[in-house]
Amino acid sequence: xxxxxxxxxxxxxxxxxxxxxxxxxxxxxxxxxxxxxxxxxxxxxxxxxxxxxxxxxxxxxxxxxxxxxxxxxxxxxxxxxxxxxxxxxxxxxxxxxxxxxxxxxxxxxxxxxxxxxxxxxxxxxxxxxxxxxxxxxxxxxxxxxxxxxxxxxxxxxxxxxxxxxxxxxxxxxxxxxxxxxxxxxxxxxxxxxxxxxxxxxxxxxxxxxxxxxxxxxxxxxxxxxxxxxxxxxxxxxxxxxxxxxxxxxxxxxxxxxxxxxxxxxxxxxxxxxxxxxxxxxxxxxxxxxxxxxxxxxxxxxxxxxxxxxxxxxxxxxxxxxxxxxxxxxxxxxxxxxxxx
Numbered sequence: 001x002x003x004x005x006x007x008x009x010x011x012x013x014x015x016x017x018x019x020x021x022x023x024x025x026x027x028x029x030x031x032x033x034x035x036x037x038x039x040x041x042x043x044x045x046x047x048x049x050x051x052x053x054x055x056x057x058x059x060x061x062x063x064x065x066x067x068x069x070x071x072x073x074x075x076x077x078x079x080x081x082x083x084x085x086x087x088x089x090x091x092x093x094x095x096x097x098x099x100x101x102x103x104x105x106x107x108x109x110x111x112x113x114x115x116x117x118x119x120x121x122x123x124x125x126x127x128x129x130x131x132x133x134x135x136x137x138x139x140x141x142x143x144x145x146x147x148x149x150x151x152x153x154x155x156x157x158x159x160x161x162x163x164x165x166x167x168x169x170x171x172x173x174x175x176x177x178x179x180x181x182x183x184x185x186x187x188x189x190x191x192x193x194x195x196x197x198x199x200x201x202x203x204x205x206x207x208x209x210x211x212x213x214x215x216x217x218x219x220x221x222x223x224x225x226x227x228x229x230x231x232x233x234x235x236x237x238x239x240x241x242x243x244x245x246x247x248x249x250x251x252x253x254x255x256x257x258x259x260x261x262x263x264x265x266x267x268x269x270x271x272x273x274x275x276x277x278x279x280x281x282x283x284x285x286x287x288x289x290x291x292x293x294x295x296x297x298x299x300x301x302x303x304x305x306x307x308x309x310x311x312x313x314x315x316x317x318x319x320x321x322x323x324x325x326x327x328x329x330x331x332x333x334x335x336x337x338x339x340x
Contacts (some may be wrong), residue, residue, distance in 0.1 A: 003259060004028065009120025009161075010320050012053070014061040019053055021065075021321050029124045033079035036127050038089060040071040041139035043118045043338040044175070044311075045327050046147045046210055052113055053324055059113060066338065067093050069109040069118025070143040080127050088133040090299070091118055092145045092292050094128040098246065100292035107288070111146075119320065121340050131292060134299045140337040141309040145298065147289055148175030148335065149309065152183055153298040154290040155238045155260035159283060166235035169252060171215075173200045175335040176262065178310045180238050181207055186305055192225055192234065203333050207310070218332030222252035233257060243267030255280045261288045310334030 007028040012111040013020045031037050043066045051057045051192055052065055059065075073083045083089060095115060097106035111117040111129075133142045155176075156162055165276040169192045170177040177193070178184040184191050185208040195201050201212040211228050213221045225234055233254030239246060243266025249259050250273060261284055264270075276282065312332035315323035315340050 007122040012063045015115040019055050028122050031124050032076040034126050035077045035124055036073050037075035037124050038071040039074045039122050040069050040118050042070050042141045042143040044068045045336040062118050064116040065112045066117040066119040068143050068146045070139045082127050087128040090133050091146055092129050093289040097291040099291050131295045134303045140311050144309040144335045149179045150290040150295050151176050151262055152179035155287050159285050162189050167229050169237040170233045171240050172181055173333045178334050182307045222248045227254040241266045242270045246270030250276050252284050258283045260285050260287050311337045314339055
């Protein structure tokens, strides 16, 4: 009798007062007709993964975490049409959101949350849960696309997008910020980056930031934004912080400009001055990653372009707990990668 192939990985051990990581090794499930078996080569950490691990987002006991994954198709069910053996693919953050506008149904499931994610040597999933991987990127770099890359893409291209010469403000030096910086520059925009250290400021400048602002020494950072833009304000502010600082995003936005609200690192509640929104015609657009179609469009856009996602550190899957500790310190520029 031929032994079935094995896979290894990490599951969440959910207890009443804590969540821990638990290694596993088990028989690799056989694919259903519409499923592919993907050997996972890399993943990357997102704030969403951190919320899952800390219990802020409830998950089932035994869930395989991590929303991002890049790998190679090593087996396929009889009905699979889009992918062939040897194809390099990317997972999708919202596996049921194929295209079009979001609905409660299409946003019901999230990889590594309500359905299993990519913290494993192999995954078995329907082919619709993957897109091709862009040519020219390694697995670690490509694995930053499904959450951070797609979020940056939809923030920049949604609601009419941006034009060459527009001014875009990014906050911090995490995965979404770096992706937004690189994509915005490729679209001809000028980028203002908010950061908290000289080292990070130098890195952001080397990636193309036209102006960096230390938001700790300059908490009223809207003022230098207004000065840089000759009094007009920024065309787009990609706000990942929320909280009390959201008032600065409003103050820094030009008349008729847009704020893409994509995070809440500081707080889930933010003060909003309604008169400012009304009199200056500012649009606030909430963004939660994007669809499979959005990811496909991003993959096509960056193929052949000189956009190199920044991976600040990498950890082996066996050291996933160390990777989360590093993530919590918020010192790494760019993404933290997990490799098998």
